Amino acid sequence: MSEITPSQTVGPFFAYGLAPHSRCDWQPSDAYDWKQTVGSNLVTPDAAGTRIRIGGRITDGDGIGINDAMIEIWQADAQGRYASPRDTRARPNTQFKGFGRSATDKNGEFSFDTVKPGSVPGPEGKPQAPHIVVCIYSRGMLRQLYTRLYFSDESSNSSDPILTLVPGDRRDTLIAHKQSQAGHNVYRFDIRVQGGDETVFFDI
Amino acid sequence: MSLVFPKESLTVFPKHLTPAYRSTVKRSPSESLIIVPHTLSELTGPVYGHDAVQEGDNDLTKQHQGEPLGERIIVHGYVVDEDKHGVPDTLVEIWQANACGRYVHNVDQHPAPLDPNFTGAGRTITDKKGYYRFITVKPGAYPWGNHHNAWRPNHIHFSVFGHSFLSRLVTQMYFPGDPLFPFDPIFNSVTDDKARMRMVSKFDLENTIPDWALCFRFDIVLRGREATPQDPDKH
Numbered sequence: 001m002s003e004i005t006p007s008q009t010v011g012p013f014f015a016y017g018l019a020p021h022s023r024c025d026w027q028p029s030d031a032y033d034w035k036q037t038v039g040s041n042l043v044t045p046d047a048a049g050t051r052i053r054i055g056g057r058i059t060d061g062d063g064i065g066i067n068d069a070m071i072e073i074w075q076a077d078a079q080g081r082y083a084s085p086r087d088t089r090a091r092p093n094t095q096f097k098g099f100g101r102s103a104t105d106k107n108g109e110f111s112f113d114t115v116k117p118g119s120v121p122g123p124e125g126k127p128q129a130p131h132i133v134v135c136i137y138s139r140g141m142l143r144q145l146y147t148r149l150y151f152s153d154e155s156s157n158s159s160d161p162i163l164t165l166v167p168g169d170r171r172d173t174l175i176a177h178k179q180s181q182a183g184h185n186v187y188r189f190d191i192r193v194q195g196g197d198e199t200v201f202f203d204i
Numbered sequence: 205m206s207l208v209f210p211k212e213s214l215t216v217f218p219k220h221l222t223p224a225y226r227s228t229v230k231r232s233p234s235e236s237l238i239i240v241p242h243t244l245s246e247l248t249g250p251v252y253g254h255d256a257v258q259e260g261d262n263d264l265t266k267q268h269q270g271e272p273l274g275e276r277i278i279v280h281g282y283v284v285d286e287d288k289h290g291v292p293d294t295l296v297e298i299w300q301a302n303a304c305g306r307y308v309h310n311v312d313q314h315p316a317p318l319d320p321n322f323t324g325a326g327r328t329i330t331d332k333k334g335y336y337r338f339i340t341v342k343p344g345a346y347p348w349g350n351h352h353n354a355w356r357p358n359h360i361h362f363s364v365f366g367h368s369f370l371s372r373l374v375t376q377m378y379f380p381g382d383p384l385f386p387f388d389p390i391f392n393s394v395t396d397d398k399a400r401m402r403m404v405s406k407f408d409l410e411n412t413i414p415d416w417a418l419c420f421r422f423d424i425v426l427r428g429r430e431a432t433p434q435d436p437d438k439h
């Protein structure tokens with residue numbers, strides 16, 4: 001039997017601890033003044049690549065927006081390199097961390113400003129299509145849910161070693177769709193936790 | 205060091221759907237999760253250095269002009285992997301109710317007083333041996349709407365990173381001997397007795413500071429174990 005410490009829910013009151021500068025409205029004016037460490041803007045001055053915004057809404061089994069969820073994303077930089085000791089390749093964007101958090105607002109909406117990640121190495125030397133690892137926490141979730149975000153304008157999706165493990169009729173739940181907004185590269189990624197057109201979640 | 209993250213380790217985690225905790229009913233997937241291999245994307249994870257925190261972030265009793273009301277306590281321990289090796293330089297974040305059982309969050313409408321000298325959030329980075337330490341006040345129990353006369357046991361929320369995105373853990377630390385344990389569906393969502401008790405801190409008399417503060421020890425074991433070297437001849 002494993003000896004790890006079990007997971008417990010993040011509960012409804014995490015915002016002032018984990019995402020104090022986020023868009024959700026939690027805060028008395030005299031709270032302790034945090035230095036922002038983790039936020040929803042991942043862009044650093046040295047981050048090369050295409051600036052993008054990711055926006056979405058997370059909904060429950062009744063289709064109601066989850067207004068007390070936290071979304072975390074983890075991604076490579078535009079060259080496909082991770083800011084992690086486990087990725088030993090040279091990394092030109094030394095300030096780019098690739099990690100972000102967004103607490104949802106009253107409608108269940110979240111958003112991130114980042115750069116589009118590059119392709120990263122996958123199993124057996126096959127490249128993975130550009131993607132972002134997404135982790136979801138909320139009241140009513142006793143453990144986090146993992147999913148992935150892929151981009152609608154990437155032809156390499158069709159050969160991605162992870163996406164091709166997903167039944168064809170459910171793959172579209174992992175695709176962030178590019179939207180035309182003047183001057184901005186916006187991708188829409190809605191997350192349906194349960195029910196019709198339920199987002200694919202991974203056992204990792 | 206090359207770590208692997210066995211899926212079997214997750215068997216002690218609660219089930220996504222745990223109907224006794226009512227909010228899980230509409231917030232758990234109905235489809236089976238899809239099993240995928242661990243790629244570089246999962247095996248890497250963010251690293252935060254000491255510049256991520258500022259002095260005082262780990263002392264929740266010094267974040268305002270006055271001292272908060274309640275029992276001052278020390279909460280400390282080690283963040284370790286499954287081989288019991290310390291996880292150094294990793295971000296540990298906590299948040300909690302005040303001594304009266306009230307969170308500063310505006311959604312919390314429990315009619316217990318807010319404390320102008322307590323926000324209830326802290327963070328620190330583990331040292332080279334994986335050690336962390338917080339000073340805070342003991343959080344109060346509070347009622348919630350899950351069922352008639354439902355009360356949460358005293359607890360502190362913990363968020364820990366570790367070596368990889370796969371070791372990321374959000375949990376709750378409880379206090380020894382809490383009479384609410386048998387009645388709390390969140391605590392009891394962990395069905396293995398030993399695993400459940402790993403969420404309960406231990407009273408630490410040795411590190412209790414005379415005339416100042418009780419101490420509780422809470423070690424956190426994250427997913428991740430050293431890969432067993434494989435003999436290439438046996439493949």
